Amino acid sequence: MTNGAWRDSGPSAFQGRRALVIGGSGGLGSAVALDLARAGADVLATGRAAGPLRSLRTMAEAQGLAIRTARGDATRRAPWRTLARRAGPLDILVHTPGDYWEGPLSRLSERAWRALVDSNLTSALVAMQEALPGMRLRRYGRILLFGVAGGDSPRAAPRAHAYRALKTALLSLARSVAVEEAANGITVNVILPGIIRTPDLPRSFRATASRVPARRLGTPHEVSRAALFLLHEESGYITGSALTISGGYLL
Ligand SMILES: NC(=O)c1ccc[n+]([C@@H]2O[C@H](COP(=O)([O-])OP(=O)(O)OC[C@H]3O[C@@H](n4cnc5c(N)ncnc54)[C@H](OP(=O)(O)O)[C@@H]3O)[C@@H](O)[C@H]2O)c1
Helix, strand or coil: CECCECCCCCCCCCCCCEEEEECCCCHHHHHHHHHHHHCCCEEEEEECCHHHHHHHHHHHHHCCCCCEEEECCCCCCCCHHHHHHHHCCCCEEEECCCCCCCCCHHHCCHHHHHHHHHHHHHHHHHHHHHHHHHHHHHCCEEEEEECCCCCCCCCCCCCCHHHHHHHHHHHHHHHHHHHHHHHHCEEEEEEEECCECCCCCCHHHHCCHHHCCCCCCECHHHHHHHHHHHHCHHHCCCCCCEEEECCCCCC
16 A cells, blocks of 8 residues: 555546446446546446447436447457457456346256356456456556355355356356466456346345345445455455455355
C-alpha cells in the first residue's frame, strides 16, 4: 500500500487502464463496467445482444461516463481479432458469462451440457488465452472470473449438477493460470457470488433471502466493490484467490 492510503475508488484509481468486460451488459458485468469507468478506466463492454449494450451506454452517459461496447459471442475465438483491435492492449480482463441450468440429471441433454461448458468454461479459457500474450509483454495484468458461492469445494448441488461442477472447474483453471502467470505481474482471481439481486435473477431465487444468514440478497454494487479491489494495481500480491460474496450463504 502506498503512504498507508487505500485508493481503490475515486475518479483516478484506474486512470490509464484499459479494461475489457466480457458480459458487461449483464447484471454483475454492468456494475463492474460502470464502476471501472467511474474510477477512470477505459472500458470496452461486450455481450451478444445489442439492446442491453445500448442500455449500458445510456446508463453510463446519464452518469457522465463513457463506456464503449461491442457485440460478440465469447464462446468463439473468431470475433476476438476485431475485439482485440477495438480494446487495445489490455490491463484488465473481466469475464462474467456463465449460464445456469437446473433440472433432473436425466433431462440434461448432451447438447445442453456442451452449451454450459462453452458458456462457463470455454469462453473463460478463450478470453484468457487471447488476453494473456499482451499482458505478458507488458508484464501487467488483472484477470477476474466469476464462479459461485460454495464453488471453492466440490460440494453436492442436486438439480444444478452441471453448473456447479463447471464453476468448481473454473476455479481450478483460474488457480493454475494464476500460478503460471504470477512471475509476469499478472493476477487471476475469482469472485464467488451468492444470490445477488440482478435484474435477470430467476424469480425462484428472489424468495430465498430467508435462507441467507444476512437475511437479504446481495447487490451488484457489493460485488463490484470487491471486483475493483481485486482489479486494483495495488492488489498485485493477491492471485488465485476465491472471494465469496454471499452474506454467509453456502460457506
Ligand atoms: N447473479 C447472481 O446472483 C449470481 C450468483 C452466482 C453466480 N453468478 C455468476 O456471476 C456471473 C454473472 O452473473 P449475472 O447475474 O451478471 O449474469 P447475467 O445478468 O446473465 O449476465 C451475463 C452477461 O454475459 C453475457 N453473455 C452471456 N453469454 C455470452 C457469450 N456466449 N458471449 C458473450 N457474452 C455473453 C450476457 O449478454 P448476452 O446474453 O447479450 O450475450 C450478459 O452481458 C455468471 O458467471 C454467473 O454464473 C451470478
